[in-house]
Amino acid sequence: MRPRPALDVADLPATAFDSQAPVWWGNTLLMVIETVTVVLLVVTYYYLIQDFNVWPPISGEQPTPRYEPLPDLHASTLFVGLIAVATLPMIWADRACRKLRTAPTVIGLLLALAAGIGAIVFRIYEFKALHFWYDENAYASIVWTLLFMHLLYVILEVAEAGIDIVWILVHGLDEKIAVDVTMATAYWYWMVAMALIVYFVVYWSPRVL
Amino acid sequence: MPYPLDVPAAESSDPVWSEANLREHILLEQTWRRPPGIYGWLTATNHKDIGLRFIVTAFIVFLMAGVLAFIMRLQLAVPENTLVGPDLYNELFTVHGTAMMFLFAVPVMEGMGLYLVPLMVGTRNVSFPRLLNYSYYIYLGSVLLLFVGFFLNVGPDVGWFAYTPLSGPEYSSGKRVDLWSQVVTLAEISSLAGAVEIVTTVFKQRAPGMSLNRIPLFVWSQLVTAFMIIFAMPAVMLCSNMLSTDRLAHINTQFYNPAEGGDPLLWQHLFWFFAHPEVYIIFIPATGFISTIVETFAGRRAFGYTLLVLSMVATSFIGFGVWVHHMFATPLPQLGQGLFTASSLMITIPNGIQFFCWIATMWGGRLKLTLPFAWVLSFFLIFTIGGLTGVMLASMSIDQQVHDTYFVVAHLHYVLIGGAIFPLFGAFYYWFPKWTGRMLGAKLGWVNLALMFIGFNLTFFPMHTLGLLGMPRRIYTYFRESGWAERNFAATVGAGVLGLSVLMFLVNVLISRRSGLLAGSNPWGASTLEWATSSPPPSYNFLHPPMVRSGHPLWFDPPDTPVVTGLALEHREVLVTTTHDAKPHHRYHMASEAWETVALAVVTIVMIVSVVFHSLAIPVGLPLILLVLAIWFWPTKETKPLKDPNRLRTVPATVPMIPDPA
Amino acid sequence: MIAAATARWATLADNDFGVTSGEWVRGTKSVLDPAGPQSGRIHQLFLDYFWLSVVVYVLVVLFVIFAVILRRRRARWTGPILAEPAPSREKLRGWLVGLATLATTIALFFLLAGDHAAGRAIRSLSTDNALKIRVTGHQWWWEFRFEDEAPSKIFTTANEIHIPVGRTIEVELHSPDVIHSFWVPNLHGKRDMIPGHPTRIAFRADKASEYWGQCAEFCGYEHAKMRFRVVAEPEEKFNAWKAAQLQSSVQPATDSQKKGQYVFLHTTCVMCHTIQGTTAGAMMGPDLTHLASRKTIAAGSLPNKRGHLAGWISNPQTIKPGVRMPANSLPPDQLQALLDYLEILK
């Protein structure tokens, strides 16, 4: 048996951020899957327009609609505004965690967490502001589905941020949890992007288009 | 040696274990093997365990769905038969289609990928071992749901395509379609998880030196497939969930209700946007088998490696743009249909290039006519017919006549059995020695192949003319005066032969597992890394993960190619390399077995099934899932510092040799 | 054992419903036997595709087989033979692969052009002076309404139509329940009937003959037995048929027929069927005004003979399991009277 030369990798670091980390790829691919879902939902939304004479549809065949067909803007605007603004503390947390600075990381995450919980409350008001239930017609169904799917994303993000905070407070900040915080941040960016898409589709396209 | 291929005796290439190697081996084995007992078996996270489980489970599904198909053939053997009634017949073909497409073809290909990809790229396990475990149980749940449902008479009966409104709440009473929709959801969750595993493993865990242009063609095929899964599967999950919400009590959405602005065509668009790529999700891994087997037995690297890779990528892209050719009979705008004819024809070009490259490889090599290679050769004879009838179906005008007839049944079986099952059996014969350490018996193998070839053609060739004579699909009986009797009888006889052939394969596997010839590490003299370790591979795959300097390391790499050392022995660590050039980047600590994966799978399955029966399932189930997820993702505090100065870092004097082919 | 089973099936099939081959009504169904310009054009295109496919298949198979014959290695395995294949040969192979790809592309362009031309030709049929028929697919039978500008000239029939040879037929396709597909292979390709998406196709029969049509989209339990007959005949014969169809139903003459009509109007029949000229006017099942003029019953499942009709009325579920028509357990005298009545509905 001949001896073989060896490539010793023992001195390589044990963690990596961003696209070098396998977990980043897992996270990103899951976001891709969800993006495809949201895109298909949006396509469905626009596909269904062709089956209605009036868009957004008025209820039934009454000449005067049973309800105001355009969804109200206030709750949704607050929702989008809140999570968009909360991107700032998330950016802050992201930068801080890479330098393993505990306090700003936790504070940033806490602010985002609070914003996320507030957003969930606004989303519940949003459903009210739609004026219709999901079983009214196909338009109602797709609007509810879009909002509900996004609500799930927000809940997931809030849960993730919550776990990260508790863990950091219990065990302290190390590189491994720091990677997790960057994942949560990436997910937050994505969630805001999806929120903007949903916001435009549901609230502005019936007004503008 | 009675085996047709003369190979160096396996023992001679086995590594001589130095003391240091032995010590490393023991430590690695302790670290990587699963915990003992039932707990370890349930929570297994090794890609070889789970990959084989996927393959075996999928093969059982194949057998069961095959039996259903045979019952259908018995029913159709003679006109006006009364063996099964329309209700059972509808269940039979629906369960057959659903099982074959969702629960056999995709999982078996993913199982092959999960087993082989980490070996081929030279790493120890897939990137997310716990997700792997979870995805298997979700898949198992979906299999059980479909078949237990079928035996309890809750089997779906609306076709695997489940067109609304037939599958909608008004025309399908009961829970049959609801369960179908949950079967699909579970199957897709599992496939998506598998796809994420494969993409990440290929991108981040390749052996140092395995730059993108050195990835084996099989791994490319799995990578392309995984991306197709990621982009296609959400569509079917979405449309089947929309069907669920349309049907379920207390939800009752209106997605497919034409009276309330819903649209049955929306279902068809979403479904075929998934289901056409699905065909390529099944076929592209098969092209990976073919490329690998042709390379090995032509004894040369594949002609046009880049062309083959680009063809796969092109196929996957075009595959997303052809779905409307399943809807040529629907009232859609002519212009759109013309465009889809063009794109459907265009997909022939990359597939043709692949064919030409394989043929060029064969002409440029020296062919060894072995059993796996013979399966691939029959692929050429069969799949070409399916491809050419596919060209006919791409034509909108011709499709208007043959759409939804037995011509299509013939076409799709020529494409899927010829294009996927024959290569898959070839792959079974090819990699069985790697899985078990023993060769599959050759004599039975040739009989298996001959019977399969005869039985298949006898079953499906007559169906071409049956379709042209006007026999529609999915009919449970036909009239004698229609003139379809003889061909149908022939098809049933053929189905019997086909079944016999599969039985032969099973017998062969059972015999060979116990008393097949010992294979050694590289019985075929192949070039890819999975043959660089013992058969079956140890739990940690490679004592020292390899480094590569060519696309065919076992053939062309210089003997002084280094191996990787310095990875932790006392916890599960793999080397992460850069995405493009595969330069060593960092060490990645992998998760080990955890009960949470099984618990989460159980909670997911229970929730998804009980959604059908009770509206409280979601409000109760979702928080439960979140809870288990939180426990799962609760990061464990390292008990040991990550950099252990005392850990074993000796470079052993000798390491297991990659056997020289010469 | 297999032989015994086969024999059993054969006898089963022979005895089922007493249908024997000789008794069956005529009619063809084949894509390869076109009887009109639409199906003819598609048939032509199919042949083009088919022969090109044969050439391609033979070439591929020859290349594969000759590779195996000529490049086969019988010697012991000694590792890869061509570590680096001869560059000149490799280049030649490159050219050949390129050439083959080019040939494929060119062939595909021709096929595309052929399809395009065929599609245009198929749609170019002029619908001026066309005979308009509104077709409704039901689970699992066909309703045909012959449209006319004069409301008095509109009539409805089921599962069997007559059409004039040489005149364009424009069918408007509807479905009130699930998706069906309208298909007469000898005349035209199929077109799906999707709820909420009414659509039209036009075709022409150039040969006087009888053709079968069948639902081509899976539509539930009796998808297999959802057929209809198309009788293409000269204009004058068609007009005679049409005139007969426009008549109200024949009134019963004998006591037995009168009793039969009474049975029809006072039992389950009346809940679903229409007979023009009587009080029966339900739209659930086929219009029976001219039942006796049709060659088949039960959407082309049985010849329209007294015995079959009796069997069908008594227990349709043995003939078409799942069909919407319930079993009717009429006492023998009432059943015979009903049959007497139904047989006069020419």
Next chain:
Amino acid sequence: MAIKQRKLELGVLVASLALVTSCKREDRPFQTSAPSAEAIQFTRMTDFRAGGPSISGNQPSPAMSADETPEEKEFEENAYMVGEGKRLFSAFNCVGCHAHGGGGMGPALIDDQWIYGHEPAQIFCTIIEGRPNGMPSFGGKIPSFQVWQLASYVRSLGGLVPGDAAPGRDDDMHGGPPENSAPNQKPNDSSLPKSAEMPK
């Protein structure tokens, strides 16, 4: 050991129970037990009468022989049967008077008021015999198993059949929750709504 045995037995029992019930629930019994071959009683079907002979409304008709009475729940635990009932409900134009259960010319069926009883046999009787003030008698015109299907569907309107057998929404204009979401109305057989009272 004994406990284990008992557990096993219990498991088998539960499993077989689930098996039996689900088989029944999803059965598509096209071949319903042949309706009794009793002759058509011509006297009873000379024309559409408003109501039959004044038998006390809540009792099953004596005309309904014992062998025609289905097993209790046999129809309404079977989704196919209830679904067929729904189809027949509009096919036989029950909607003409009862609308989609909301009532119009005829009484509402989704509320808790059952003038002539809410038991399947009582509804069967109502359909067969007819009732005063406009409910025609369908005796002889609808085969008894279809009447049972109709009866089970009518009960589903008031939320009286198991939710997993009741039909979902139909492909029609949306009006109120479908049968599988209908709240279970505690049936109240005694009180007569105003509309059902005999005209003075």
